[in-house]
Amino acid sequence: MKRYSVFAIAREALRYHQGWERAWKSPEPKKSYDAIIVGAGGHGLASAYYLGKNYGITNVAVIEKGWLGGGNTGRNTTIIRSNYLQDPSAAIYEKARALYETLSQDLNYNVMFSPRGLLMLAQTHHEVRGYLRTVHANNLQGVSTEWIGPGRVKELVPIINIDGPRYPVLGALYQARGGTARHDAVAWGYARACSAMGMDIIQQCEVTGVTQSNGVVTGLDTTRGHIGCKKLGIVVAGHSGQLAEMAGFRLPIEAVALQALVSEPIKPCMDVVVMANTVHGYMSQSDKGEMVIGGGTDGFNNYTQRGSFHHIEETLRALVETFPMISRLKMLRQWGGIVDMTGDRSPIISKTPLGNCFINCGWGTGGFKAIPGSGWAMAELMAKGEPGPLAAEFSMWRFKEGQFIDESVAAGVAH
Amino acid sequence: MLILECPCCGVKAEETELSPGGEAHLKRFGPGSSDEEFEAYMFARKNPKGVHFERWRHAYGCGKWFLAARCTATLEVFGTYPAQTSEPPADIVAKIKAKRPDWKGYK
Ligand SMILES: Cc1cc2nc3c(=O)[nH]c(=O)nc-3n(C[C@H](O)[C@H](O)[C@H](O)COP(=O)(O)OP(=O)(O)OC[C@H]3O[C@@H](n4cnc5c(N)ncnc54)[C@H](O)[C@@H]3O)c2cc1C
Ligand SMILES: [Zn+2]
Numbered sequence: 001m002k003r004y005s006v007f008a009i010a011r012e013a014l015r016y017h018q019g020w021e022r023a024w025k026s027p028e029p030k031k032s033y034d035a036i037i038v039g040a041g042g043h044g045l046a047s048a049y050y051l052g053k054n055y056g057i058t059n060v061a062v063i064e065k066g067w068l069g070g071g072n073t074g075r076n077t078t079i080i081r082s083n084y085l086q087d088p089s090a091a092i093y094e095k096a097r098a099l100y101e102t103l104s105q106d107l108n109y110n111v112m113f114s115p116r117g118l119l120m121l122a123q124t125h126h127e128v129r130g131y132l133r134t135v136h137a138n139n140l141q142g143v144s145t146e147w148i149g150p151g152r153v154k155e156l157v158p159i160i161n162i163d164g165p166r167y168p169v170l171g172a173l174y175q176a177r178g179g180t181a182r183h184d185a186v187a188w189g190y191a192r193a194c195s196a197m198g199m200d201i202i203q204q205c206e207v208t209g210v211t212q213s214n215g216v217v218t219g220l221d222t223t224r225g226h227i228g229c230k231k232l233g234i235v236v237a238g239h240s241g242q243l244a245e246m247a248g249f250r251l252p253i254e255a256v257a258l259q260a261l262v263s264e265p266i267k268p269c270m271d272v273v274v275m276a277n278t279v280h281g282y283m284s285q286s287d288k289g290e291m292v293i294g295g296g297t298d299g300f301n302n303y304t305q306r307g308s309f310h311h312i313e314e315t316l317r318a319l320v321e322t323f324p325m326i327s328r329l330k331m332l333r334q335w336g337g338i339v340d341m342t343g344d345r346s347p348i349i350s351k352t353p354l355g356n357c358f359i360n361c362g363w364g365t366g367g368f369k370a371i372p373g374s375g376w377a378m379a380e381l382m383a384k385g386e387p388g389p390l391a392a393e394f395s396m397w398r399f400k401e402g403q404f405i406d407e408s409v410a411a412g413v414a415h
Numbered sequence: 416m417l418i419l420e421c422p423c424c425g426v427k428a429e430e431t432e433l434s435p436g437g438e439a440h441l442k443r444f445g446p447g448s449s450d451e452e453f454e455a456y457m458f459a460r461k462n463p464k465g466v467h468f469e470r471w472r473h474a475y476g477c478g479k480w481f482l483a484a485r486c487t488a489t490l491e492v493f494g495t496y497p498a499q500t501s502e503p504p505a506d507i508v509a510k511i512k513a514k515r516p517d518w519k520g521y522k
Contacts, residue, residue: 241460241461241463241464250455300435308430310430
């Protein structure tokens with residue numbers, strides 16, 4: 001892999017940019033691999049990357065039915081934060097956030113991590129108490145967050161309506177090092193680094209069956225033939241239920257649609273991320289100037305990557321109330337992704353009933369922010385066969401044992 | 416837009432009148448049952464990509480619960496039926512089979 005650098009740009013500028021190489025190779029699948037990851041979203045690619053980087057396992061394939069990053073990783077609103085309440089969540093999301101800080105340098109790929117600051121508005125007294133509690137918990141967990149009053153909110157977000165008639169802003173949970181990153185770049189950067197380590201990223205290859213003997217996975221049936229493997233990692237977000245069915249077990253997961261939309265681009269007007277969970281909407285401004293907007297999920301199972309229209313209306317109603325100046329903005333694009341919701345809204349990074357098969361899923365509406373930490377924990381689980389401290393609490397058996405991580409981590413609106 | 420005909424009052428209700436209630440025909444388990452049974456009842460879900468049976472409530476209409484057969488991959492509705500049934504009725508099953516010949520049937 002040729003490194004990207006200021007010298008590379010200068011060199012290429014002098015020769016009509018003829019020397020840039022492909023960011024990753026597109027090889028034919030081999031007969032078999034030491035490890036296969038299904039799903040080339042951020043979580044799958046990061047899992048492969050840390051398998052190579054942290055454990056030296058590089059005879060690895062990442063198998064993707066569409067194009068890499070074409071699932072939720074390329075469809076999300078890119079909010080990154082780690083201000084969760086429960087210890088296991090704070091640990092893994094803060095690990096991820098911390099890795100994001102230096103990810104561009106680590107991958108030699110600009111993921112445009114922008115720790116611009118993130119506010120979660122409190123608009124009811126119940127929320128005020130809830131967020132104060134979170135701030136105290138975060139201080140104990142070593143996650144840096146603070147409680148700020150309405151005056152400071154207005155300073156940080158001049159376009160906000162502090163005293164709306166229904167839900168005046170009573171303050172906010174503020175994480176100064178929260179923010180956003182470029183979603184595609186996260187997938188592309190990991191893919192390029194994996195490919196450079198000699199891993200195969202195989203796109204346009206759908207897994208259709210899991211072959212096994214005596215409770216151990218032997219390989220995968222795919223649309224490009226059978227591929228053998230010694231270890232299998234399933235990292236397919238909204239399609240986890242389907243892969244689990246192929247492997248012969250059932251998950252506490254339901255697939256529903258979550259939508260987002262962006263406005264026409266306007267001049268810079270908001271340089272933080274604002275989430276308003278009571279009225280159900282959140283917004284940030286992209287580098288191009290578009291207002292990036294998201295809201296809640298539909299309540300019913302859906303695999304169509306298309307959500308219900310009335311949710312858009314509800315989201316926009318909430319945001320116009322919070323930011324009156326956006327009322328005349330035109331919305332340019334809207335899309336949906338299929339998110340994997342668990343019973344306690346926390347993710348699963350776990351062994352499965354099959355000895356050499358591992359699963360990473362359940363990130364639901366909020367897993368972009370977790371990509372580096374989740375990949376780190378999944379690689380450890382796959383390499384050692386046992387979960388490390390980051391993954392230990394996220395076992396799929398917690399639902400049987402009643403050990404929920406009841407966080408609403410991935411809940412309808414809270415990204 | 417999703418439209419379901421409420422079998423209780425006959426109204427063709429659109430989505431905003433309805434609230435979804437999750438997978439239908441779950442077998443209930445209570446105190447005294449095993450951890451596995453309780454987990455299966457509370458959390459394990461079929462979550463199929465394709466034919467699915469669900470509970471719905473005509474929340475902003477007659478207020479009653481009913482069941483619906485729907486395809487989660489295309490959003491096609493096969494039919495609705497009363498909540499007082501323990502498995503999908505034969506006419507609904509026949510209708511689905513006619514439209515989805517490779518559907519494995521309700522299990
Ligand atoms: C509209 C929207 C907004 C969001 N906003 C945020 C946000 O602001 N912040 C945040 O942190 N999170 C957000 N999320 C959630 C976040 O996008 C996801 O949690 C995260 O991207 C999941 O990554 P993944 O790698 O697990 O899944 P994906 O990126 O979906 O990757 C899974 C891959 O598996 C592939 N696959 C599936 N089945 C098969 C098969 N049979 N064979 C081969 N490949 C298969 C799919 O094609 C897909 O590419 C949002 C999600 C949506 C939909
Ligand atoms: Zn009715």
